[in-house]
Amino acid sequence: MVGAVGLLELLCRLGVIPNFTVIPPSAMAQSLWKLLASGKFNADIAATLTNVGIAIVASMIVGVAAGTILQSWPAARRTLDPLFATYYAVPMYAFYPLLIVIFGLGDLPQVAIGFLLAVMAVIINTLNGLDRVPAVLLKTARVHGLGFLRTAVRIRLPCAAPYVFTGFKLAVAYSFIGVIGAEFITSSRGIGYEISFAYNNFDNPVMYAMILFILLLVITVNMSLHVWEKRLLARRRRA
């Protein structure tokens, strides 16, 4: 990693890669630092993060709920199965114009794209996890006379937690991809918009600074989730 960045820096400084194509990483970092310090893009960053946050939370709630219901309703599940299998093959951005007309030009279409991309990962992983709940535990629940909701909250979901967590991780990634991608296509604010605006104006320092910002942000979030998951799994194994 360090080697790759160093090589890029060297190539840019030596002029092998022209400056209007890629600027040296050190210049990117410097420009990013200046932009963050000036607070020029704070509103955009806040807008994007809010949208991503809403998409994540909504997809988690809807996904887990839908997964739990579908798991106990086999006919519906078998009907929807082909949809699940081909869902991610469909270019979701093609629905963007439709969403704009339905939700208007505000932030909602972006959130909707993030949500649509994320929710299926949560549903699939929730189903996957619920399928692996040991039958003994369910029988115990029945012996104790627990209702559907309490069985779900007390037994099914905790058992399925590792799988749901995988779904959660994917939901975070897909929400970022969906929201930022949608901002790219059409929107008037947000990080994706700023990048495409800077690109159209040949404003390389701003563009690369924002790209670097997103890369660092997403990688940090992802790595933290990875570490958190490892820790949760380790505790589970000990218990």
Place this chain on the structure above:
Amino acid sequence: MRYPLVLLVLILVVWEILYLLVGDVALRSPAATVQALKTMLGDERFPPHVLETLLAFAQGFAIAVVVGLLIGLPLGAARFAGEVAEPILVALYSIPKVTLYPVILLIFGIGMPAKVAFGAIHGIVPISIFAMNAVRNINPTHLRTARAMRLSFWATTRKVLIPAALPEVMTGIRVGFSLALIGTLLGEMFGSQRGLGHLLMQAMSLHNIERILALTLLLVVFAAGVSGILLAIDHRLHRRTS
């Protein structure tokens, strides 16, 4: 065969209801969309765009498969390198690759190479992740048996390694197919004067709903169709090995 049919009817009903709800501003009915698609397919200016997209997609996907396997298979064989590389690959997977689009455009310029590159970078990572796991999860007993039988390196590869890893690799290729297609289309949407993605973007800015829906329908049918075939192959491979 019954369940997919029910699903199809369900989708059509939801579509029709949605159409009745939002009206002509945002949507057309399923019948009108199919009609529009027919007219579009009949237009002689249309096939070159399809060809352009297919060509870009085929190249991008081919590069993604070759590079993905070249990265993934060795990483699966070398356990330590794989463990180091896995979080990096997963992080790369979760990056919104649209943000890299300006970089790719500046490097390759507008046109075919940029689209191919964009399709390829979308597909490479998932294919390499699946290929890595495929090799890593090969039952060690199989390898030991091969050694006990004194199979040569090539015989081991051909008779043991490939059949054992193929189902997982196939799953990766299936996922990579979808993503490479999305990547190619995204590439066309932002920086291209031809192809289905460009047409879609054009229809969007002209607010030509009929066109948008017809293109979307075409893409969805193509993606779902190929994905269904790959899924069937995938299932068969998995069943054979288990």
